[in-house]
Amino acid sequence: MNAGDQARANASRTGSGEALKRFISADPRSLGLFRIALGILLFADAARRYPDIESHYANTGWLPNHFMLFRPMSDYLFSLYLTCSTPGQVKVLLALQLLVDALLIVGFRTRIMQVLAVLLLTSLNSRNVMLENGGWVVLTLLSVWSLFLPLGRRFSVDALLASLRRQRQATLSELNEPLLRDQTPVASLAVFALVLQWVAIYAFNVIQKNGAPWRDGSAVYYALHQHSMLTALGVWAGRGLSLGMIHVLTYGALVIEAAIAALLIIPIKTHVTRMLAWLLVCVLHLSILSVLHLGTFSWSMIVMFFALIPREAWEAGRARLSARRPERVLLVDGASRLALAVCRVVKCFDLLDRIKFQQTDEEEKARFVVIDPSSGRRARSLNGLSSLAEALPVGRRTVAFLRLPGLARLVKRAVRRAERKPEHYADYLELKAPGALEDDAQVTPAREFFRGFCARTREAVIAVLLVCCGSQLLMENTAVPPWLKPKRRPAWMTAAVIYPRLFQGWSMFAPAPPLDDVAVVVDGRTKDGRHFDPLTGREPSFQVSVRAEHSRNCEWYYFERHLNEERFKVYLGGVRDFLKNHHEITGRPQDELVAFDVWSVSEAIVLPGAPQPPPVKSKVLSYGFVRD
């Protein structure tokens, strides 16, 4: 960023357009942190599906790829995972997805990784649409909208390499000048789209929570009795919380959701309102997370706010952290190519500008020496690295791993060798002489034009996507009056929404949470005559509440809840085959079933004191003949 850009940035901070500009802007540091959080979330989401590959994503499970293609659960379905038949093939693709997510976290070739991450995430979700849930949709939305944002501009490998290419300080005095880091706010419709999306989620969730349990304050009670998705804390809460507390939590949830929507839509003092909203989001969703397995839903809702961290927070944080980090002086030979290169790398990591560079004296020439100016103490080699790291934002932890046995010895040897033959290593690394360095990162008019063209195209695409999602929002939500719902829309708009699964129906536990608890029970008989339920690994139990003891994840919850629905009846044949062959997946031939009945057991959730009606059992499918 040059002086002209800085001046423009400063000027734009004052003036009437400031509020609007801030509403659609994001700090690149926030985007960098958001990228790391999103990458971790994507990685964790993909990794947690690994144990269920055989059941839900491969042909060993209940939904083989050929049947999914023969009878797709949705129009406009596309998934790379449909090319994979065996568990091995699925694992290879999933490993690739994990690699992409890992590279996204560190910010290597960020733009490409963003695209691949979205493609692989939507492929994974589209592979088995019956398990689709709000968490999947929200994570996809988060990934798609952020696709249009430059997430690699800060705190990334890409940013580090770009900085090293762009700013090649040739002297110590140049090194001691503050580094121009990219702090130009990113103004884009994508930021607006993210904010608007989150407003829509909370607003419609509040509006559409108009069922009796929400009105009378008992909704949380019903949620805490969905045993298949409860955590251990959820089980305790469901049993232990008083009705009064339940009312507080229910109304509190509604108030918080409404407040979040309101805070996000306020266009003034967004640096305060958005952080307040974030606080409420954390309170709400961490509470939900602690009691319910909802997959990635809660984390996705929280992670979005990393992108909205305001400039003021960064500057305040920087000031505070800077005060806590000590200064350090690195003694270098200003004529050495290797030393200058090392200094430039150190400079990139010195976000708090706590490190200064001085010309070394003849005695210590070519040695790696770090001085603590407050005490005058000198440190060398690995100790020097640790001392230097204290000046960095994360402190010594940055280089703690270098002290691992084996690695420490290697580091010391490398430092010694570099100190002995700096010119040799400068040649080896093809470092240029200080005088010959060029500043070749100037932006040419052609490059400006190209960037401008790409930016305009990008904003146009976002606008089109906003329109498509907007129409979907109007069509999907019951709270929208019929006269406002579009009667028709072009097929391409429908495809634009459905292919990436950007649905917009926001009714989590709305209009009311499920008033019954459902479990699927497999009443099976093994070859050796045992009663066995392969879904639990134990004897079949028709007590729905017992499910809480071995609840798995939200995907299994939705599998059990949807299994008895009419629209999925065509897939029951696959479920039958899956259960018949389940012993091959577990590798326990003694668990092979010779006969089973699959029941959907629905138990009404009643408030304390009310009589408990008997559970309703409906047989979903059968295999063989279960005598007893």
Added chain:
Amino acid sequence: MTQDETATGQGSAPRPEFFSLVRDTYLSADVRWLGVFRLLYGSLLIVDLLRRWVDLRFYYSNDGIMPNHFELFRPGWHNIFSVFFAFSSFSEVNVAFTLALACFVLFTLGYRTKLFHALSLLFISSLNARNLFVENGGTIVVNILGLWTLFLPLGRRFSIDAVRRSLAERRESSSAELNDRSSPALPSAPHVSLVVFALLLQWSVIYYFNFVHKSGVGWRNNTAIYWFLEQNRIVTWFGVWARNHLPLTVLKVMTRGALLTEATLSFALLVPFARENMRRIAFFLALGLHGSIAAMSRLGPFSYVMVMQFVIHLSAADFEFVSRWFKRPSRARTVIYDADCGVCVWLCRLLKRLDPFERLSFIGNDERDKIPATLDESTLDRTVVVLLPDGRAVREERAVLEVARAIPFGIVPFFWLAVPGLSNLGRALYRRIAPKRTQISAWFGLAQCGVPSQSSDGPSAPPRPAKTWRDDWSAALRVPREALVAFFMFVLGVEVCVDNPWLSKRVHVQRPEWMETVVETPRIFQGWGMFAPEPPYDDGHLVVDGRTVDGRKLDPFTGREPVMDPYSATGWGDDQLWCDYTNHIRWSNNAPNRVHLREYLEHVHEYTHRPQDKLTSFDVWWVQNKSPEPGQSRGEPLPPDKLVSFGMVRDSLATPWLKPSAGVAPPLVPPQQKPASRRPAG
């Protein structure tokens, strides 16, 4: 020591001659020929994709004869994998084909060559696996060649990557620097790798087993080519001409010649002496053999890919020989360019990279002493001038054309500048753009009119250090690369033992499941027996005896009335995809797949947008005959096989062929009547 030094043996102790012989004979490939190979192989991929694109709906979408779900449900082979399985509808498959085309084009041009080579291999093997009914030996050889050459540096020369590397290495700013062809040095050291030997061995294996498996009567009595040409399914017009005009004796000589050629090729590539001549002989033998096959039959990419591989093994001397054409003195041009113009200088730098045969020389328009006096200042300021060998000077669009002529194949994108009428357009364009060159230079941040560029054109790069991290990185990659090559050689070697009856009878090999997966997933089988042990002695093709909604008789694949005569004097003119598909669908073990053919025919009127062609009933027949014996005008017809039915075809045209009534001959097509070639409709 750099890789180049290792390859040329410089900077090391003298190696024993034996190792040098082994290296030079079996392990080395000229990087220039690798670049040429990439252009040829990439073009083959593009053409192969385009020819399939025409019939995309029929072969590759769920509207056609092989829906993805059915292929996954009832795979034609174990360990099938194809990215095209993820694409179901016609539109989706079009998107997939577009992605594949983009990869093939970028690979051909040599942009991020390794990456797009790997993606191209993924796409082409996926395309072949998507519909096994149209797979043949040629598609398998394409996969194999793509795999082996993945280990070769195909982008080192004649590629966008090479040009970019060269532009970054040196920033010329004067005519002296432009004319200095020694810098940047073009990579010319041979590439040394085990994969070169793998390719030699692979092709030798192909020819050897094709030779030994041809043990049937037809090959022993030298009539195989005769029977081959009687295959109306695959024969071309030239093959028809050959069978009608060449006497049997000549065909017998051709048969014997084909066998001898295959036998020779099976060892010619491995002969360690007179290597260059042996490789040339092998190349021309292959060209003759496969050229004849391609001229006389439609076998898809087989012939072309078989010849292509030989290019890799041609020598530096062969390249110099071919270069003579491009190095003709008549192609020399002198370019007088605007030395003050940044974009002009940049274009000259680019031309220097595109001119490997050094036909262009450069003079700045400020070097008055080198410029003919007949050219005045205003001309030199206004336009680029090109001096021809005969002393003429041309300007403007003509100059551009002459520069293009000097560059290999440069005339291809610029030929239109020589066409009357279009050349005026070229001149108008030049006159519009040339005066703006200063602005254009500024726009790209290049030097203009004495103003240095934003990134200054610095002096030449300092001499490269003896050893850098790049050398260590290349060396580190070499080991796993060669290990992977050795691994594939081992796996495919075992596959050779399993797939070829001649060897499997003598060597019994039990291979583990993972080895089968390694071979079957990318479809790199090793069973070599084209038209072996016997040539085919009968022939046939698919006929749809259909009845339209308006009562017409229609075969939707020809657009005409069905013709049940199994014989054609002029060949059916069908393409390889159709030939292989119909040849597969007639087999009884593929009967479950016929339901999709039926469904396709039920909806074909929708794809052709001709509602009047809607079929209310049809029978699909495999009509067949024995190939005519030498001296016969036509072969004995065999009863047709009904493959699929829909509705009730009352007046079936097949009846006379099924049970010829006494005295009533089936309706034969006159020999001179050329039948309509078959292709999928829509």
